[in-house]
Amino acid sequence: MFLHSGLTASTNKPALHRNFRAECKLVARTTKRCSVAVLTLEPKVSRFVCLKQHHKNYAHIASIGDSTSCVYLNQRQKSNTDHICVRSEERKMETSGLSFITNVPENPMQIFANWHNEANEHSDPNLFLDTMTIAGLSDTDDLLNRNVILRKHDDNGLIFVTERNTMKFKDFVKNPSVAAVFLWIYMINGTAVTRQVRVLGKVAELSELEIAEFYKEEPLFARIRSKICRCGEPVDWNDLKAKHDLTLKDYQDGKDTLPQRDTYTAMRIIPQKFDFYHARRHEIADRVKYTLEDGKWINYHIAT
Incomplete structure (x- = not known):
């Protein structure tokens, strides 16, 4: 999954976290074929998400498999876009590696x-x-x-x-x-x-x-x-x-x-x-x- 915000949803009854509106900023840019929405969910972390369809003040976010999530859109942020492209931005501060114990003695x-x-x-x-x-x-x-x-x-x-x-x-x-x-x-x-x-x-x-x-x-x-x-x-x-x-x-x-x-x-x-x-x-x-x-x-x- 490429969205982790403490927010859950189903296709029938989208759920909305009470504090999500205050924690999330959404900016949409519409073109002829698609719009890109950028959500800032936490400091220094952004997400490009794909909005498939909207229902009232909610929009379903496409995700891997059959699972779905949703995000709140106010009246000015809603659009009639049929499809919004999907991309995800890598976490800039994350890294990984392997530690190794060297010079292992007999005793x-x-x-x-x-x-x-x-x-x-x-x-x-x-x-x-x-x-x-x-x-x-x-x-x-x-x-x-x-x-x-x-x-x-x-x-x-x-x-x-x-x-x-x-x-x-x-x-x-x-x-x-x-x-x-x-x-x-x-x-x-x-x-x-x-x-x-x-x-x-x-x-x-x-x-x-x-x-x-x-x-x-x-x-x-x-x-x-x-x-x-x-x-x-x-x-x-x-x-x-x-x-x-x-x-x-x-x-x-x-x-x-x-x-x-x-x-x-x-x-x-x-x-x-x-x-x-x-x-x-x-x-x-x-x-x-x-x-x-x-x-x-x-x-x-x-x-x-």
Whole structure:
């Protein structure tokens, strides 16, 4: 169809959108054989339409197939023209293209690192967070997802920290299957870039030595949270505030160093599949899929 205005019509009872008269301008030029009507339906977009016949204040517009639409004509704009020629003007601002993921390495963690670094470089440093959404099955086999902070990535996978008293830790101990996703949108040379990374794999807890290294990097609020909060349990905010303020004062006075508690832990996502999605504005996205087969990564492009 070459007319899109929110206006519908039938050959028996043409319908008219209430605001169409205010939104549409029609200028007709009549010759011996035909007239050309130009309708401006939206900013910077014009349409040359074909008027086959008119009925009272309406005129039917010829279209592809058996469908018809109609447009309002006032008394001065109506004509007795038998036929009005049809042409359509291309949208000047529209474009299209195909994005392509180049330099696909054998190890998917290498392309992950490259994309992660680029997103970090071109994003606002005050807003960029290494957030990933992870999903797994609960103890009642319900699918649950949540956002966590990516603390580290290397050739062996993706690491996040949590507490052993959280639902997600208990769920992953029971069923280690996990799905994770990253979404990065940023500008490069005035062009919007969208990149998404999806990961399927298993979750495993790190060694105590590795966990201890991550705890040393925790900011003060996170260490206080580890001491006073039991994730998911009911709490009175005023009581929690009192515990927080007392713990903070004891730390500032040197009475409490906030050592690592046995609930603090870190977990690694060991990938088995990757799906990398890349698209620039006004382009069809490209995707590269990785699958781990017999200890070796196999990759190939797939359609969006």
